[in-house]
Amino acid sequence: MAFDFDLFVIGGGSGGVRAARIAASQYGARVALAEESRMGGTCVIRGCVPKKLMVFASSFPAAVAEAQEYGWDAQIGAFDWPAFRARLDQELTRLEGAYRGGLERAGVTIHDCRASVAGPHEVRLADGRIVSAKHILIATGGWPVVPEKWQGHGAMTSNEVFEMEQLPGSILIVGGGYIATEFACIFNGLGVKTTQFYRGAQILRGFDDEARGHIADQMCENGVDLHLGTDVLDITRDDSGYHVTSTTGRNGRYDAILFATGRRPNSAGLGLEALGLTLKPNGAIPVDDYSQTAIPSIFAVGDVTDRANLTPVAIREGHAFADTIFGGKATTFDHSLIPTAVFTQPEFGTVGQSEEEARAAGPVHVYATAFRPMRTAFIGHPERVLMKLIVCARSNKVLGCHIVADQAGEMIQLAAVAIAMGATKADFDRTLAVHPTMAEELVTMRTATRSHDG
Incomplete structure (x- = not known):
């Protein structure tokens, strides 16, 4: 044919x-x-x-x-x-x-x-x-998608954000995934009074627990009004904006609402x-x-x-x-080791297994450190960087790397190359540190913070 x-x-x-x-x-x-x-x-x-x-x-x-x-x-x-x-x-x-x-x-x-x-x-x-x-x-x-209950109330999704005629003075962001959390940081950084509701216990579900907790703490320190275990109960709209009641009894008025509750x-x-x-x-x-x-x-x-x-x-x-x-070369893509970055403030770079995933699969050693980076420690700022390696206790292979820091996305791209090649903790240990940098902590952590028997 x-x-x-x-x-x-x-x-x-x-x-x-x-x-x-x-x-x-x-x-x-x-x-x-x-x-x-x-x-x-x-x-x-x-x-x-x-x-x-x-x-x-x-x-x-x-x-x-x-x-x-x-x-x-x-x-x-x-x-x-x-x-x-x-x-x-x-x-x-x-x-x-x-x-x-x-x-x-x-x-x-x-x-x-x-x-x-x-x-x-x-x-x-x-x-x-x-x-x-x-x-x-x-x-x-x-x-x-906007939950069916709230369709027709004039709320935005991530599609409409870039089409706003003007920047709102205040905004409510509903959701706790990476899109919701990134936009909470963006609007907060632009000077918008930003509130975020998430019905779960912690934002960024599916990522490493320690990292997501670290990010949530830093976001609150930076001014995001984050409410966990909280969802929208009611929305009404008038000339002054959106009036929202939450499931925890909180009442608020916002110039705009962004739903980032799923795709x-x-x-x-x-x-x-x-x-x-x-x-x-x-x-x-x-x-x-x-x-x-x-x-x-x-x-x-x-x-x-x-x-x-x-x-x-x-x-x-x-x-x-x-x-x-068309090329006659049977080719598949391995979805098991995908590096990614979440552009929150602070930024999050991650590749491989979280501590929770690795611990469920077998014995692991966890190497983690949180510290004040030189640039902001010099001027007395309290924010801390998180560096974390998950290592198989049997093979010494690095199973996961998680970084919460400025430019974490840039750092995780290079760490992903090593992890995709099957690097062990010994490989990281014998790599010379570049000093003074934040990333040098990835190759200078010598003692496990904690171990799990699996």
Whole structure:
């Protein structure tokens, strides 16, 4: 059977674009891609990139305050949100153009519209046209959701944050995951009176317990009004703002509310169920190690599969798909050792197992230290850095590394290289320290803080 294309990709985010570009440019496949919104997906348009730029913007008041204590006659005025947003829009437009240009240079046919699956080898475009493809790749990402009870109350999600006309004077952020916690730090740094509700016992569920507790303490020290074990009970709105009652009886008024209570795979309306494909309860598309669904010609990568919802993971999954299907090289991506950074203030970098995960699997030694870094200790600031290594008691292999510190994301990237290579604690010990740095603590901790028998 002759097909219009060798590959049709639905979704123009990081995973879909990588798969399309590699299949076309490296392997000569005839590729088409459909994207109903802006090219670049969540990361470029409404996620990692604009968020990180807001992190940068929010860090300057503290930096200027430190400069003053170091002796500089430094001052900072009001934050001009409209000017920042205009420049942000320009940067996102530039990045979107770069994504589109990469696809065009690779020879990918772009359809700027919504697409759905009409059959195992058929894609229906928004104008009703049907195109055929030997392989179909779903890369439609995820989408933030507001709890049904609070829909229609005017609250924002992480999608709308970057579209605000003006910066609120006060904000309530509901949620305790990395998105909620990052935005709590961002708004607090921008001078917004920031309150965060999380119904759980501690923020950043799933990460190392000691690290998440350290971050929560530092956030409170920095001015975030964090309430754990707390959820929204009632919301009313009038000309003065949002009036919120919490489950713990706390009443507050806020200029804005941001719900960051979860994301769902963006699979609705794709037509997959009509083909007999059963989705997971949250809408995720089930796939095997090669990103193949139960329908042999249909594949899925990225957040829509709900495996590990991170941009670099989607990129690697998309690349592995192209190598497998069009390069003749059976390639999978190992989801077991994923380094990541949470851009809170202080920043959190982590790779490998948490202390809790490692302890449940067997005997471990834990090496941990918390200290005041030189830069801020000099001016009498109380914040502390956390460095932590989790080591297998049997093999001496480093199972996990967790850093809470300024630039922790930069540090964890290099630590991840060593851990991915199977470095032992002895390897860390014989590595010469770079002095004076914070990261030198990773190679100078000689005595275990505690041990667990498993």
